[in-house]
Amino acid sequence: xxxxxxxxxxxxxxxxxxxxxxxxxxxxxxxxxxxxxxxxxxxxxxxxxxxxxxxxxxxxxxxxxxxxxxxxxxxxxxxxxxxxxxxxxxxxxxxxxxxxxxxxxxxxxx
Amino acid sequence: xxxxxxxxxxxxxxxxxxxxxxxxxxxxxxxxxxxxxxxxxxxxxxxxxxxxxxxxxxxxxxxxxxxxxxxxxxxxxxxxxxxxxxxxxxxxxxxxxxxxxxxxxxxxxx
DNA sequence: TAAATTATTAAACAATTATTAAAATGACAG
DNA sequence: CTGTCATTTTAATAATTGTTTAATAATTTA
Numbered sequence: 001x002x003x004x005x006x007x008x009x010x011x012x013x014x015x016x017x018x019x020x021x022x023x024x025x026x027x028x029x030x031x032x033x034x035x036x037x038x039x040x041x042x043x044x045x046x047x048x049x050x051x052x053x054x055x056x057x058x059x060x061x062x063x064x065x066x067x068x069x070x071x072x073x074x075x076x077x078x079x080x081x082x083x084x085x086x087x088x089x090x091x092x093x094x095x096x097x098x099x100x101x102x103x104x105x106x107x108x109x110x
Numbered sequence: 111x112x113x114x115x116x117x118x119x120x121x122x123x124x125x126x127x128x129x130x131x132x133x134x135x136x137x138x139x140x141x142x143x144x145x146x147x148x149x150x151x152x153x154x155x156x157x158x159x160x161x162x163x164x165x166x167x168x169x170x171x172x173x174x175x176x177x178x179x180x181x182x183x184x185x186x187x188x189x190x191x192x193x194x195x196x197x198x199x200x201x202x203x204x205x206x207x208x209x210x211x212x213x214x215x216x217x218x219x220x
Numbered sequence: 221t222a223a224a225t226t227a228t229t230a231a232a233c234a235a236t237t238a239t240t241a242a243a244a245t246g247a248c249a250g
Numbered sequence: 251c252t253g254t255c256a257t258t259t260t261a262a263t264a265a266t267t268g269t270t271t272a273a274t275a276a277t278t279t280a
Contacts, residue, residue, distance in 0.1 A: 003126065003129065003130075004126070006129065007123075007124055007125065007126055007129055010120050010121075010123050010124035010129070011120075011121075011124035011125075013117075013120050013124075013197075014117055014120035014121035014123075014124045015117065015121075015237090015238080016113065016114070016117055017238090019113065019116065019117055019120070020113075034256085035256075035257060035258095036255095036256060036257075039257095045239085045240075045241095046256075046257065046258085047239085047240070047241080047242095047257085047258075047259085048238080048239060048240075049257090050257065050258050050259080051237095051238075051239080051258090051259095052238090053257095053258090054258085054259095055237095066246090066247085068247070068248075068256095069246075069247045069248060069255065069256050069257085070247095070256065070257090071256075071257065071258090080197070084194060084197070084198070087123075087190070087194070088194070125267090125268080127268090144226085144227095145226075145227060145228090146225095146226060146227075149227095155269085155270075155271095156226080156227060156228085157227090157228075157229085157269085157270075157271080157272095158268080158269060158270075159227090160227065160228050160229080161228090161229095161268075161269085162268090163227095163228090164228085164229095165267095176276090176277090178226095178277070178278070179225065179226050179227080179276070179277040179278060180226065180227085180277095181226075181227060181228090
C-alpha cells in the first residue's frame with residue numbers, strides 16, 4: 001500500500017463521526033447498513049453523513065450498493081488491513097532481537 | 111482506549127510528514143533519534159518538525175527526552191497498540207461464525 | 221561570560237475541513 | 251406521469267490545520 005493511500009485512510013478515520021460509521025459497518029458485516037439508518041443511529045443529518053460517506057468511499061474504506069431506493073454501505077476490510085500492515089511493518093528494524101511483529105495484524109472477515 | 115484518543119492518534123498520523131516521523135521512530139526502537147537528525151532525514155525545517163513533534167506527542171504517539179543539547183524522540187508503542195486494538199475490535203459481531211480477529215494486532219517492541 | 225548549536229515558540233497566512241441549509245437527483249408506488 | 255421517499259450535491263460559512271519567518275530558550279564550548 002502506498003504512503004499516500006495510507007494517509008488518506010487515516011485521515012478518513014480521524015474524525016469522530018466517520019470513525020463511528022466505519023466501526024458500525026465493521027460490526028454489520030457484508031450486509032452493511034442503509035445510509036439513512038446509519039444517519040439515524042449516529043444522530044447526524046443525512047447531508048452531513050453523505051459528505052462523510054464520500055470521504056470514506058474515496059479512501060476505499062467503504063463500498064456502496066443500491067438496493068431499491070436505499071443505498072447500503074459496507075466496510076472494505078482489505079484497505080483497512082493494508083493500512084494496519086503499513087503501520088506495523090518494519091517495526092524495530094534497529095534491534096530485531098527484542099522484536100516480533102505478528103504478520104496477522106488485520107481484520108479477517110472477507 | 112477512548113474514542114477521542116483514537117481519533118487524536120489517527121489524526122496525528124494522517125499527515126505525510128508525521129507518518130514518516132513515526133515510522134522512522136518505530137524503526138529506530140528505544141534509542142530513538144534526535145530532532146535535528148529526523149529533520150534532516152525528512153528534508154523538513156526544524157520549526158515545522160517541532161510543530162509535528164508536538165502534535166504526535168500530544169497524541170501520545172511519541173515521547174521526548176533531553177540528552178545534552180539534543181532532544182531525542184522515541185515511538186510510544188502502547189498508544190499505537192491501543193489504537194490498533196480499537197480499530198480491530200468488535201469485527202463482524204453480526205456474523206461471528208465467519209470471523210476470527212486475532213488478539214495480537216499490535217507492535218510488540220516494548 | 222560570550223558565542224555557537226539545537227530546538228521550540230509566536231505570529232501570520234494560505235489551504236483544508238466540517239457543518240448547515242437549500243436545491244437537485246434517482247427510485248419507486250399509485 | 252405525479253408525488254413521495256432516500257440520498258446526494260451545491261453553495262456558503264466557520265473552524266481547523268500546515269507552513270514559513272523571526273524571535274526565544276536551553277545547553278555546550280571556548
